[in-house]
Amino acid sequence: MAINFNRKILLEDGQEYYGYGFGASGDKVLEIVFNTSMVGYQEILSDPSYTDQAVVMTYPLIGNYGMAEEDYESAHPSIGALIVREYNDEPSNFRSAATLGEVMKKYGIVGVCGVDTRKLNRSIRDFGSRRALVTDAATPREKGLQLLKESSLPTDAVSRVSRKTPEEFPAEQACFHVTAIDCGMKQNIVRSLNKRGCSVTVVPWDTTSETIRSLQPDGVFISNGPGDPTDVPQTIETIRQLLGTVPIFGICLGHQIISLAYGARTYKLKFGHRGGNHPVKNLDTGKIEITSQNHSYAVDTDSMRHTPLQVTHVNLLDQTIEGVKCEKDHVFSVQYHPESAPGPQDSAYLFDRFIHMMEEGGTHHA
Structure with missing residues (x-):
């Protein structure tokens, strides 16, 4: 683990993936899934179908065109977390009204970047969707696994x-x-x-x-x-x-x-x-x-x-x-x-x- 990583994703089978936080902070237990779309992260972020899920983007660069007011699919995004390889916090787009990170912080959506998303997505593909804890990099593995064991995903989404x-x-x-x-x-x-x-x-x-x-x-x-x-x-x-x-x-x-x-x-x-x-x-x-x-x-x-x-x-x-x-x-x-x-x-x-x-x-x- 590199010393400057400040966030990690802990899967219920014990796998850990380290990265850097953006958007909101805090710990969340979510279902981890992946999306293979090359564009459309704003629509994905604001799609209510992703409630209580941590979405791993397979496309490596996310955030580069910012967030446009007209492109939201819901007024109050409810996705659990967004996990990406490379996050761009300086969008280049005349329609952009905010950065992805700013919007995620506003709606309490946690983000982790710098993650080896190829390895993580392959794990999801091979072993299936699982519960995952998005937490601080310093959270002890045993403590995180205990939290996952004691947590259940809600059914009132x-x-x-x-x-x-x-x-x-x-x-x-x-x-x-x-x-x-x-x-x-x-x-x-x-x-x-x-x-x-x-x-x-x-x-x-x-x-x-x-x-x-x-x-x-x-x-x-x-x-x-x-x-x-x-x-x-x-x-x-x-x-x-x-x-x-x-x-x-x-x-x-x-x-x-x-x-x-x-x-x-x-x-x-x-x-x-x-x-x-x-x-x-x-x-x-x-x-x-x-x-x-x-x-x-x-x-x-x-x-x-x-x-x-x-x-x-x-x-x-x-x-x-x-x-x-x-x-x-x-x-x-x-x-x-x-x-x-x-x-x-x-x-x-x-x-x-x-x-x-x-x-x-x-x-x-x-």
């Missing part, structure tokens, strides 16, 4: 990041009204719907089906969000009661919630999918989409046999389910992020599919 009251996002020329269930929703989802003529009413994660019906939406959207989908049984039950009454579209956690509402099962992946270059095959068209992804859980393929859902998309890296639909109920969902931010835009057509579904009407306003 969705309730913490979801809006507490409904919020309206009107479109300039509105053709449809969408009720969006906020489980930790990225703002670019709202922008994507507004751009297509949808006024959006964003409601809290635990909003009942009766309340949603009272809003008389043309369609219901279920957002991305953090954690295990089985931690939100209220949302699953809400969707179960709405099935067949209104067109429904889900993304990421929303995809898992829809699958669970139909009786499928979910499971945790070894190290998840996080990055902007995941190849997904559209089984309806045979085309390959390069997608933006951020999730730890997947829908179990065998459990789909006992549901009316049809698999529409498959991940070409590990054959996991990436999309499902139930044409009878006017319901579909994808595991990845068609709104990108950051990432490729191959899958933006899915929002157009949702519009088309609402145009057809389904059995809406029931």
Whole structure:
């Protein structure tokens, strides 16, 4: 250990990685994951799906273009920590309003730079996501391991990041009204719907089906969000009661919630999918989409046999389910992020599919 290292990451299996602190200080026990995106650290930092996670960036230089006011995906970033190889505290970008470190300090997000991220990411890939302690370099290893042993990751992440009251996002020329269930929703989802003529009413994660019906939406959207989908049984039950009454579209956690509402099962992946270059095959068209992804859980393929859902998309890296639909109920969902931010835009057509579904009407306003 170099004498000037002041921070370290201690994994629950005893591995230690030393570096230098930036952003906020303090000790945190988090789930450690990695993201392979080459750009978009601001969108990653402000994506609520990373709540309670320490994200290791595989791209080696982070912070070089600063933070722009227009690029946040949530108003109050809730990521646990950011771990990078090289942190640049002097951004060069005319849009930059603050440095990455300043924003992280403002929101209590700890950072560690100077870490051997290649070795750390390989460890996560080989041995899976684990709990990690981000702490002072001088913290004794045994003390840190004891703290990890005694700590458990919270299961209330969705309730913490979801809006507490409904919020309206009107479109300039509105053709449809969408009720969006906020489980930790990225703002670019709202922008994507507004751009297509949808006024959006964003409601809290635990909003009942009766309340949603009272809003008389043309369609219901279920957002991305953090954690295990089985931690939100209220949302699953809400969707179960709405099935067949209104067109429904889900993304990421929303995809898992829809699958669970139909009786499928979910499971945790070894190290998840996080990055902007995941190849997904559209089984309806045979085309390959390069997608933006951020999730730890997947829908179990065998459990789909006992549901009316049809698999529409498959991940070409590990054959996991990436999309499902139930044409009878006017319901579909994808595991990845068609709104990108950051990432490729191959899958933006899915929002157009949702519009088309609402145009057809389904059995809406029931």
